[in-house]
Amino acid sequence: MSTFEELKQRAWEANLELPKAGLVTKTFGNASAMDPDRKVFAIKPSGVPFESLRPEDMVVVDLQAKVVEGRLRPSSDTRTHAVLYAAWPDIQGIVHTHSLYAVAWAQAMKPIPVLGTTHADYIARDIPCTLPMEDDRIAGDYEEETGKQILNTFRALSHTEVTMVLVACHGPFTWGSSPGKAVEHSIALEQIAQTAFLTLQINSDTPRLKETLLRKHFERKHGSAAYYGQGETGHGRNTR
Numbered sequence: 001m002s003t004f005e006e007l008k009q010r011a012w013e014a015n016l017e018l019p020k021a022g023l024v025t026k027t028f029g030n031a032s033a034m035d036p037d038r039k040v041f042a043i044k045p046s047g048v049p050f051e052s053l054r055p056e057d058m059v060v061v062d063l064q065a066k067v068v069e070g071r072l073r074p075s076s077d078t079r080t081h082a083v084l085y086a087a088w089p090d091i092q093g094i095v096h097t098h099s100l101y102a103v104a105w106a107q108a109m110k111p112i113p114v115l116g117t118t119h120a121d122y123i124a125r126d127i128p129c130t131l132p133m134e135d136d137r138i139a140g141d142y143e144e145e146t147g148k149q150i151l152n153t154f155r156a157l158s159h160t161e162v163t164m165v166l167v168a169c170h171g172p173f174t175w176g177s178s179p180g181k182a183v184e185h186s187i188a189l190e191q192i193a194q195t196a197f198l199t200l201q202i203n204s205d206t207p208r209l210k211e212t213l214l215r216k217h218f219e220r221k222h223g224s225a226a227y228y229g230q231g232e233t234g235h236g237r238n239t240r
Contacts, residue, residue: 004042004069007035008058010093011042014179015058018097019050021187029097030075033179034085036092039063041085045072065144076143083147084175088159093179095186098171101193105129106166112196114209119192120217122163127189128153129166146170161222164189 002008014031018024027050032043042058059070065082067074075081081094105112105127112127114120119127130153137145150165150173163185164174172193174185199206221228 002056002069004035004040004060005055007033007040007042007060008055010179011044011058012053012055014093014095014183015044015050015053017180017183018095018186021183021190023097023099023186023190024050025098029095029099030077030081031095031179031183032075032078032081032093034092034094036089040068041081043078043081044075045070046075048072077146079141079143080147080150080173083144084150084173087147087151088175090160090177091175091182092177093182094173094175095179095182096171096173097186097190099186099190099193101197102166102172102190103170104197105193106171107169109168111166112193114214115196115199115206116209117213117217118195120209120214121221122185122188122192123161124214124218124222125162127164127166127192128157128162130168132168 011031011033014033018029018031023029027047030044032041034041040060040062042060045057045059048057057072059072059074060068061074061078062068063082063086065079077096084094085091106129109129109132111129114126130149133145133149146167149167153165163176164172166172172186172189174182174189176182176185220226
């Protein structure tokens with residue numbers, strides 16, 4: 001019997017949420033769940049349709065992306081997940097999708113500006129986009145370099161305050177304190193990406209959300225005196 005059943009179950013449940021939320025098509029995308037005590041994570045197997053996934057199909061790997069348990073090949077994005085988990089030991093879930101509007105912003109290589117309170121409910125700044133990857137990095141360990149590309153983008157950012165990123169020419173990655181939170185952030189990112197696109201189609205001169213309104217919406221959910229919702233306060237909680 002596997003000693004990673006609970007970890008695999010959490011990863012499986014997160015992966016099943018992606019097609020339900022309309023964030024993936026075919027086999028594009030993946031979710032993972034981290035066990036910080038054992039320093040391993042479970043991730044979707046590569047190329048397996050979401051509708052046929054079972055908990056036992058999840059592949060457990062270590063922070064060097066080496067398979068610890070599993071009969072299937074892990075996601076091709078495994079090394080990206082490993083880089084982020086190794087750098088940010090406080091996160092326990094990562095999601096990568098090819099959701100339509102977030103990918104469009106990534107392909108345009110543009111950060112998503114803060115235009116309204118829906119965005120501010122989650123992130124108090126633009127959603128960042130990485131720089132395009134250099135040719136020598138593409139020719140190297142591409143997936144590991146993708147993780148490093150994200151880390152480089154966050155050298156001056158807090159990954160606990162900004163829980164999502166667009167990888168230029170590729171697509172979105174999100175993370176959180178649990179796999180479920182990472183999924184929630186992916187859903188929010190796609191909503192923000194779509195809303196921002198439509199807003200700029202209606203009015204290309206739409207100004208950024210003014211700072212007082214931005215801070216109000218962010219702080220009432222994530223600040224030290226947050227009052228939205230019924231449970232704990234803190235970033236990534238009590239969001240609608």
